[in-house]
Amino acid sequence: MPEQAHTFTEVDLVAYGAATWDWHRLHYDQAHAQAKQLPGVLIDGQAFGAVFAREAMRWAGPTAFIQRMGLKMKSMAFAGDHLVARGHVTAIEKREGQWVVQIDQQLMCGDRLVAQAISEIQLDKA
Amino acid sequence: MALLTPELQAMIGRQVHYPAREAFGHASIRYFALAMHDDNPLYVDEDYAKAAGYPGIIAPPTLVCETCQYAHRVPDADGYIGHEWHLPVPGCRMIRAGNDYAFTRPVLATDRISVTWTLESMVEKPSSRGGMQLFVMSVATYNDAQGHTVATNREALVFQPLVPHAQTQP
Numbered sequence: 001m002p003e004q005a006h007t008f009t010e011v012d013l014v015a016y017g018a019a020t021w022d023w024h025r026l027h028y029d030q031a032h033a034q035a036k037q038l039p040g041v042l043i044d045g046q047a048f049g050a051v052f053a054r055e056a057m058r059w060a061g062p063t064a065f066i067q068r069m070g071l072k073m074k075s076m077a078f079a080g081d082h083l084v085a086r087g088h089v090t091a092i093e094k095r096e097g098q099w100v101v102q103i104d105q106q107l108m109c110g111d112r113l114v115a116q117a118i119s120e121i122q123l124d125k126a
Numbered sequence: 127m128a129l130l131t132p133e134l135q136a137m138i139g140r141q142v143h144y145p146a147r148e149a150f151g152h153a154s155i156r157y158f159a160l161a162m163h164d165d166n167p168l169y170v171d172e173d174y175a176k177a178a179g180y181p182g183i184i185a186p187p188t189l190v191c192e193t194c195q196y197a198h199r200v201p202d203a204d205g206y207i208g209h210e211w212h213l214p215v216p217g218c219r220m221i222r223a224g225n226d227y228a229f230t231r232p233v234l235a236t237d238r239i240s241v242t243w244t245l246e247s248m249v250e251k252p253s254s255r256g257g258m259q260l261f262v263m264s265v266a267t268y269n270d271a272q273g274h275t276v277a278t279n280r281e282a283l284v285f286q287p288l289v290p291h292a293q294t295q296p
Contacts, residue, residue, distance in 0.1 A: 006163070015161035019154070021194035023205040032204075045222045046192045047162075053187040054164045062168055062178040065232060066187040072224040125179075125232070 001059050001087040001103065006051055008043050010079045016047050040078035048073070048115035052105045055085050056119055060101070065125030067100070074113045084108045090118075099123040129260040129285065130250045133214060140245045142209060144196035146238035146271070154195060155185045155235055162186070184232040190268050191227050191279040196241040209243045215260060218285040223261070226280040238271045246280075253286060260285040 008016070010028065017027045025032040026042045033041050049071045056066060077083060087105035094100070100122050107115040159169040167174040168184055175183050194208030201207045233239065246263045253259040266279040 012161065012163075015157075019158040019161040020189070020192045021197060022192075022208060023201055025205045029205075044192075046188070046225065049188045049225060049227070050158075050162050050164075050186065050192060054162055054166070057166055057168075057187065062166075062174070065229070066227075067229055069188065069227045070224070071227070073222050 003084055003086045004055050006083050008079055013041055013079055043077045045073040048107050051085050052117040060121050063124045065122045067120045067122055069117050069119040071117045073115050077109055077114045081109050129258055130248055134248055138245055142243045144241040146240045150233055150235055150237045150239055152235045158189050183235045190233045190277050211245055215285045218287050221284045223282040223284045229277045231276055233276055240269050242267045257287050
């Protein structure tokens with residue numbers, strides 16, 4: 001799968017928080033984050049799953065359907081961090097007449113692993 | 127001191143149900159796509175979605191598991207309005223360890239999705255930082271108006287003591 005960079009700006013975190021009805025201060029309130037001894041406003045870990053799903057759907061096409069995603073948070077990331085999503089196919093098989101691929105995706109911040117997802121995608125659901 | 131107290135153990139199996147208050151919504155889907163810089167036309171273009179074989183605009187796959195749209199309460203002191211168990215685990219910080227999502231079909235903009243959270247289990251395990259930590263497993267089940275499950279979200283949270291217990295340090 002092609003690599004894709006994604007940097008969540010502070011504006012992005014406000015937009016993501018609003019779009020998911022998650023108004024926790026950690027994601028936009030710099031003073032609150034500093035009081036929690038964090039270096040900046042924190043990216044919601046579930047947003048990493050959204051990045052993985054976006055890239056998987058771009059790669060697999062409009063008729064693909066993600067059946068499962070196992071998402072693991074490995075380290076924290078903050079507004080302004082330069083993140084890169086990457087992934088590769090680990091298996092492909094036919095189930096009940098449908099092709100299903102398994103992909104392993106990682107979200108990196110430099111050499112540091114931020115999150116990982118293993119997903120199963122049905123290629124022609126629609 | 128054990129983190130997994132009898133008070134916590136008694137909470138295992140607890141369930142909270144959040145009925146659907148409105149349709150998932152075209153605006154919610156478009157808003158999320160914009161926030162994620164996701165230009166996939168499946169989320170904004172009715173004709174494109176139908177041409178791809180769907181009844182109409184669909185939601186990005188993980189949105190149903192990420193949104194707290196089901197909630198309807200005043201935000202707490204941290205600004206949060208989503209589901210919480212309010213577990214009495216003093217002196218700990220909470221960390222999201224992971225989520226296992228399973229989907230049975232795409233969520234449509236017109237779907238009315240209700241959510242049921244279940245507190246499945248709590249397990250105390252040694253921490254690599256020293257001391258013990260508490261793993262809390264919950265599952266959210268997302269049902270459509272016909273009662274069919276469209277997604278489940280099994281969530282693992284970890285409560286880590288801010289100061290590891292002295293006698294359990296390596």
